């Protein structure tokens with residue numbers, strides 16, 4: 001009797017089967033990944049908006065309004081909406097002038113491109129450094145005609161969200177897929193959850209210059225090493241040298257936001273009146289539990305010639 005060929009097995013089958021794997025749950029409107037150690041991330045396909053990022057302790061790091069629309073009817077008030085290809089109200093003239101505030105990426109459904117895992121997990125080492133990367137794509141062809149007519153360029157966006165034990169990494173890759181050059185701005189509009197704004201300070205912006213959108217839209221220099229928020233704040237810090245902006249609670253680290261290939265950071269808290277004026281902002285005193293630290297390239301414009309790509313993003317660390 002001839003021996004049957006054995007089924008192929010992995011190089012280290014026992015380790016592979018015993019090592020707990022990250023789980024990825026894909027539903028109609030969102031993708032949720034959970035590490036064996038308990039960290040999790042959830043991303044809505046609408047806007048590829050990260051709407052939850054929890055650490056192993058179960059602590060939520062992102063603020064999402066109780067009245068945020070999660071059904072695709074409007075951009076999510078909270079989490080990490082993606083701003084592209086224009087930041088803020090569009091300029092009166094020029095290629096982005098017909099677009100809505102913050103562009104169309106946050107109000108378009110993206111495609112889930114798939115997941116990949118870190119080396120440690122793939123080799124079944126069970127080393128505890130597992131991470132899972134989720135990729136989302138948005139292409140010119142995927143836009144509604146109404147949006148396309150307002151910004152008719154060929155582009156490809158790939159947004160990668162990597163959940164690891166050490167934090168959450170989010171990176172946007174922008175590619176010009178057409179035959180003419182175009183310009184864009186981008187920003188990750190991150191709503192961070194904090195316990196109490198009166199005990200919160202932000203460091204890493206000392207001596208930096210910023211445009212104060214609340215005051216007079218002119219340029220100022222941050223004179224103190226840390227920023228406390230006691231009223232409405234809407235500042236665009238530009239050309240930052242240091243990579244890390246830290247959110248401190250009672251002087252102790254709560255969250256770090258580390259920029260990657262991006263020079264600008266917006267700090268925003270709407271405070272009482274503006275929060276009140278936003279129909280999808282709840283609870284109304286929720287401004288005490290959030291602060292936006294938004295990494296991006298928004299002070300000027302990034303230009304891409306045909307075939308060129310730009311990549312920028314952030315790594316966030318949580319201390320709870």
Ligand SMILES: O=P(O)(O)OC[C@H]1O[C@H](O)[C@H](O)[C@@H](O)[C@@H]1O
Pocket residue numbers: 075088101102189213234235266267268292294
């Ligand atoms: O209400 P949205 O369109 O989501 O914009 C919310 C906020 O985004 C950024 O932080 C801008 O700097 C603010 O000026 C703006 O108010």
